[in-house]
């Protein structure tokens with residue numbers, strides 16, 4: 153069997169088109185421009201790339217982008233002051249603080265200082281609680297992107313066995329909540345889980361977010377299952393030691409022989425994450441002004 157490749161890049165382009173159309177309507181009908189502020193502290197190379205891409209796509213969708221690049225030594229107090237300013241700024245509808253923050257900064261304190269209505273990453277404790285109790289919230293972008301691809305592929309997810317490999321606050325846990333809300337039977341696996349391969353083999357839907365290059369083998373996948381690979385790992389290129397290569401947490405070649413559908417890396421979850429961030433910013437803008445939200 154050869155799996156259907158779920159094209160996250162094409163799907164994300166469709167979402168961005170819808171976002172841009174909604175933004176254009178907000179401008180023409182309400183003279184309103186959704187604004188996204190991104191805060192980057194320090195010079196982590198991967199974070200710099202993410203922030204640059206987010207800024208570029210924000211502007212391409214017709215929205216206002218505000219980038220705040222702070223020195224790695226910036227004090228927690230100063231970061232909190234900036235968040236307060238952005239909370240109070242009516243031009244800013246979404247605030248994203250790029251993680252990880254430097255060690256001397258308490259990330260939870262910074263994230264929980266963001267006005268929950270502007271928390272487009274969905275990491276504020278209020279949004280976490282709302283999601284966990286099935287109430288309207290800001291949904292974290294990466295799991296939201298995964299859910300959209302799964303719904304698109306399956307239609308209904310009701311009754312399917314889902315295994316989420318990884319229990320981080322930003323991917324694994326919210327992913328599990330979303331699948332539960334869509335009536336999957338959800339298992340969350342992690343580094344202490346026993347007999348991981350057997351548990352993964354029971355999954356109709358396998359979402360992998362561990363940060364371990366190509367850890368999930370072909371024989372961990374149930375024939376016909378849908379595999380969503382969240383992992384983004386830069387490894388040495390097998391054919392050229394001077395180059396690097398981006399791989400997921402799943403052995404793609406082997407898993408694609410067994411799965412019914414699978415996301416590639418790159419071109420799967422990654423582009424969906426940024427598209428969902430833009431969509432969340434438009435949603436935040438509409439909610440702030442009591443306007444209908446994009447569907």
Ligand code: NDP
Pocket residue numbers: 294317318319320321322323324341342343344348361362363364382383384385421422425
């Ligand atoms: P974390 O490091 O925060 O969490 C990793 C999780 O995987 C933990 O729950 C950990 O278990 C579990 N884990 C680690 N090793 C093993 C193992 N050998 N067996 C079983 N479970 C294991 O990572 P994130 O959730 O932040 O990210 C995961 C991956 O997704 C990374 O590659 C990251 O780069 C990528 N990512 C991609 C995004 C995108 O847009 N495509 C966005 C965000 C992340 P335990 O809790 O027991 O330690």
